[in-house]
Amino acid sequence: MKTVFKKLFTFVITVLLVTLFVFIAFELIPGDAATARLGINATPEALSVLREELGLTRPFFVRYFSWLFSFFFGDMGTSYSYGVSVRSMLASKLPITLTLTLMSFVMVVVLSIPIGVITSKYEDRPASKIIDVIGQLTMSIPPFFLGIIVTYVFGMILHLFVPGGFVSYNVNFGKFLGYLVFPSFAIALPKAAMSTKLLKTSILSERKLDYVRTAYSRGNSTTDVMYKHVLKNAIIPVITFLGMTLADIVAGSLVIEQVFSIPGYGRLLITSISNRDYAVVQAIIAIIAMLVIIINLIVDILYQVLDPRLRGN
Amino acid sequence: MLEVTDLHIEIEDSLIPETVVHDFDITVSPGEIVGIVGESGSGKSMSAHAIAGLLSRKDMKKKGSIMFEGEELLSMPRSRLRDIQGDDIAVVFQEPMTSLNPVKTIGWQVEEAQRIHGNMSDEELRDAAIRMLRDVEIDEPERVYYKYPHELSGGMRQRVMIAAALICNPKLLIADEPTTALDVTIQAQIIELLKRINKEKGTAILFISHDLGLVRTLCSRVVVMNKGRITESGTVEEVFNHPREEYTKQLISAIPKFRKIAEASPVPDRKPILEVQNVSARYKKITGYFNPGAKQRLVVKNASFTMYEGEIIGLVGESGCGKTTLGKTILGMLDDTDGKIVHYSEMPQMIFQDPYGSLNPTKTVGWILEEPLRIKGGYSEKERSGKAREMLSLVGLDETYMKRKPDALSGGQRQRVCIALALMLGPKLIIADEPVSALDVTVQEQVINLLIKVNRELGVAILFISHDLKVVYELCSRIIVMKSGEIVEQGTDEEIYNNPQHPYTKQLLLSAGYTEVTQPDGI
Numbered sequence: 051m052k053t054v055f056k057k058l059f060t061f062v063i064t065v066l067l068v069t070l071f072v073f074i075a076f077e078l079i080p081g082d083a084a085t086a087r088l089g090i091n092a093t094p095e096a097l098s099v100l101r102e103e104l105g106l107t108r109p110f111f112v113r114y115f116s117w118l119f120s121f122f123f124g125d126m127g128t129s130y131s132y133g134v135s136v137r138s139m140l141a142s143k144l145p146i147t148l149t150l151t152l153m154s155f156v157m158v159v160v161l162s163i164p165i166g167v168i169t170s171k172y173e174d175r176p177a178s179k180i181i182d183v184i185g186q187l188t189m190s191i192p193p194f195f196l197g198i199i200v201t202y203v204f205g206m207i208l209h210l211f212v213p214g215g216f217v218s219y220n221v222n223f224g225k226f227l228g229y230l231v232f233p234s235f236a237i238a239l240p241k242a243a244m245s246t247k248l249l250k251t252s253i254l255s256e257r258k259l260d261y262v263r264t265a266y267s268r269g270n271s272t273t274d275v276m277y278k279h280v281l282k283n284a285i286i287p288v289i290t291f292l293g294m295t296l297a298d299i300v301a302g303s304l305v306i307e308q309v310f311s312i313p314g315y316g317r318l319l320i321t322s323i324s325n326r327d328y329a330v331v332q333a334i335i336a337i338i339a340m341l342v343i344i345i346n347l348i349v350d351i352l353y354q355v356l357d358p359r360l361r362g363n
Numbered sequence: 364m365l366e367v368t369d370l371h372i373e374i375e376d377s378l379i380p381e382t383v384v385h386d387f388d389i390t391v392s393p394g395e396i397v398g399i400v401g402e403s404g405s406g407k408s409m410s411a412h413a414i415a416g417l418l419s420r421k422d423m424k425k426k427g428s429i430m431f432e433g434e435e436l437l438s439m440p441r442s443r444l445r446d447i448q449g450d451d452i453a454v455v456f457q458e459p460m461t462s463l464n465p466v467k468t469i470g471w472q473v474e475e476a477q478r479i480h481g482n483m484s485d486e487e488l489r490d491a492a493i494r495m496l497r498d499v500e501i502d503e504p505e506r507v508y509y510k511y512p513h514e515l516s517g518g519m520r521q522r523v524m525i526a527a528a529l530i531c532n533p534k535l536l537i538a539d540e541p542t543t544a545l546d547v548t549i550q551a552q553i554i555e556l557l558k559r560i561n562k563e564k565g566t567a568i569l570f571i572s573h574d575l576g577l578v579r580t581l582c583s584r585v586v587v588m589n590k591g592r593i594t595e596s597g598t599v600e601e602v603f604n605h606p607r608e609e610y611t612k613q614l615i616s617a618i619p620k621f622r623k624i625a626e627a628s629p630v631p632d633r634k635p636i637l638e639v640q641n642v643s644a645r646y647k648k649i650t651g652y653f654n655p656g657a658k659q660r661l662v663v664k665n666a667s668f669t670m671y672e673g674e675i676i677g678l679v680g681e682s683g684c685g686k687t688t689l690g691k692t693i694l695g696m697l698d699d700t701d702g703k704i705v706h707y708s709e710m711p712q713m714i715f716q717d718p719y720g721s722l723n724p725t726k727t728v729g730w731i732l733e734e735p736l737r738i739k740g741g742y743s744e745k746e747r748s749g750k751a752r753e754m755l756s757l758v759g760l761d762e763t764y765m766k767r768k769p770d771a772l773s774g775g776q777r778q779r780v781c782i783a784l785a786l787m788l789g790p791k792l793i794i795a796d797e798p799v800s801a802l803d804v805t806v807q808e809q810v811i812n813l814l815i816k817v818n819r820e821l822g823v824a825i826l827f828i829s830h831d832l833k834v835v836y837e838l839c840s841r842i843i844v845m846k847s848g849e850i851v852e853q854g855t856d857e858e859i860y861n862n863p864q865h866p867y868t869k870q871l872l873l874s875a876g877y878t879e880v881t882q883p884d885g886i
Contacts, residue, residue: 260461267415268449268476282466358511
């Protein structure tokens, strides 16, 4: 109970700080929602009228806390540039970014765990070494560049998808998923390579420990030693990494959405920043921050499930 | 039942193939307890692991024959070997903490061999495991069944290891240094347990140990190994009472056996060098990042004693009794302490248990030795290296060691370097925390002789922290006994050993095998 309270406290503090920083950042950069909407040639009178109308003349902290108060009750305000409710804007785009993120994450797990287990088993075979080199190479490619390669190879050469031909989930869900496979792959590949490497190293070092010898002495086969003893121990550090990766994927998807022209949070965030559309930016950032904290919470819980040494008495 | 002949084990490293075990022969009959003794690196564990089928690395070549119940283990297919492992031959290892899987319950691990080799239902498995746990004298086995290794004490863990090994009622139990990592009172209990199992179940035991005293009390026959070869074998009677080989004699004479190496040095005027008055020390028990209300644990409670110039005091007790913490408190290495500590000398020094971890592996011995002088300042380069050479020669190492790195030294040589390091600033008091526990018996003896020499020649007082009452007896003139953070008894060696007052002191002495009668001729 105490732990839950503390976690909740951390959660609130983090969201407060992150949103406050965004507010401060907007104070510091030149231009505001009024200039963005009326353009550089607008008269000062028109600007001040609009500022008054948008509530931009109020003091900084008043604006921040009034935003925070509404946000707390589920009101994310109105977009300065589009004049529609931020909540409905974000709600319609949430399935897109969420699907992209989850699909990438599933790919990381599905690729890295079997490959990690197999390459550690056949550690000194040439094939395992080749996979290592490919992994190293993949890790060093920036995601947006990988996005371009994926578009070129799967879109232009193999014609497995039409680049730029995004289909929304409410039009055709199957095609929507089919399109997202490729951007997800571009996000997942470098992460999967890192996770594979980490799992492999972890398995190799676990295999040297005494309890593995004990397991063999009881008549376990090599396969049983791996799945009944080593894997559960070796996966513990990988879980931490996967938790961080999931948070990272959320950020990575913002970039990849640009490359594959997917109308998710990423594109919305970038247009909203150039439009000085605080309300939208604030909401997106707050949601991402909350997501990251929730993911960390899940990792903490998983940790305790997997490692009895971390459970309190 | 088991007959090993001409076993050779060769490690084919990328450089030069090295034979680590030569011409190893041993036989074990049903119900017999046979010992293999030797110092670290003698090949005793390697041979035992070969018998248990645990040397499967591709770069290990085995030649010779290991016949078990009429079958050749070395040439049989892996699948057949797996049928025997855990079912007919079971192993108990040295370090029960690391030898148990940290993320599996005790019950799961005790059942494992039975799950692999038998065909019991889950309830039957559970009943068998709980019966077995009770059989190795674990209290409340129903509760322990659901626990994890880290929740148990060292002695309990080793009982669990034994229970897990015995679950299929094996014909041969290989016990590889099963008591080395345990406290002396627990050690005695585990040995009793092994004896009882041997008697009641008729399990043959192959007992591997560096401790000749233990082998003598437990085994009927013994094989002595040195540098990968058997130097001598025979009944315990023959080997211990009429050793033929020089190495065996040397090994036997090096056994600490409640014999004074040196009499207490005469103290002309008892000038105090250290006064400890009502000292308590606590550790904050950190219960997690989200629990800043950390609980405090009192590790040393109200300790008081006085130490005089030039004397050697033994501070004894089992692991976790607070003896190391008291040592650290005296040197001011801990923050959260109460009471008063008065030093009458400058710069007391400490020597640690593990000579492997105590020296920076990337620096030369010369650099390490000169470091205290560099930090203190005011010495020329020549003075520093001169002092380092002087201390090296005092601890019996020549100048060539100045240029070597710790990795190139043996355990005993490293501990000599640690002693030289402690002497660099010319202290009058050294706190030695289990300085010989990590060393082989023959090396142990040399290091103890060196400490006595340092004490005699330089007049350095030594607070000798140890769990080993035999070693303490060899060099200490006064003894302090600690239990659960408290000093329960202190007195001269005569008083403590021959007229112990506290029941705990009596128990310690009994576990260590000390009786006044055995004192003159040993063990």
